[in-house]
Amino acid sequence: MLIQNPVQTSELAFPILECFHIAGFALAIGATALVDFRLLEWGVLSRTPAQLNRALELWMLGGLIVAVFAGFGLFSSDPDMYYENWAFLIKMFCLVLAILFNYTIHRKVVQSGASPGVSKLVACVSLALWVSIIFGGIFIAWVRPGLGLS
Numbered sequence: 001m002l003i004q005n006p007v008q009t010s011e012l013a014f015p016i017l018e019c020f021h022i023a024g025f026a027l028a029i030g031a032t033a034l035v036d037f038r039l040l041e042w043g044v045l046s047r048t049p050a051q052l053n054r055a056l057e058l059w060m061l062g063g064l065i066v067a068v069f070a071g072f073g074l075f076s077s078d079p080d081m082y083y084e085n086w087a088f089l090i091k092m093f094c095l096v097l098a099i100l101f102n103y104t105i106h107r108k109v110v111q112s113g114a115s116p117g118v119s120k121l122v123a124c125v126s127l128a129l130w131v132s133i134i135f136g137g138i139f140i141a142w143v144r145p146g147l148g149l150s
Helices: 012-040 048-074 079-083 086-112 118-139
Strands: none
Touching: 012 048, 012 086, 012 118, 048 079, 048 086, 079 086, 086 118
16 A cells, blocks of 8 residues: 555645745744844844844744745655756755855854944845745746746
8 A cells, every 4th residue: 555645635735735834934034034124224223133133033943944844745745846846946055055044144143243234245145045035936836847937
């Protein structure tokens, strides 16, 4: 007896997983964006970037965990399609870069209170990485395997 993937056999499994995936990323990217906006001197100016980061870091991590685990479920629905989709590959590359950047350089700059120029550069790079992940996810549906567009 073969074990069947519930994501492939249920009509609701994929849309439910996708909702969790999107909600998790919204939470993670939203929390990070608030800190980045503070580094850019926009938004919540009543707190330092370090204070804001401490208040939001568990929300960011929780959202990221939800998004990644829901993403594993979505990936399991058709791994071959995802492996051959360049938008997915770019999204995964940017995700790894964004996570590494967020937990190394970004964190150090936020906690150290770096100069405004460095803070703004780090915030812009962070926002660009997270936004590229969003666009990569959107384009997965529009890209055929290989280099063709649908």
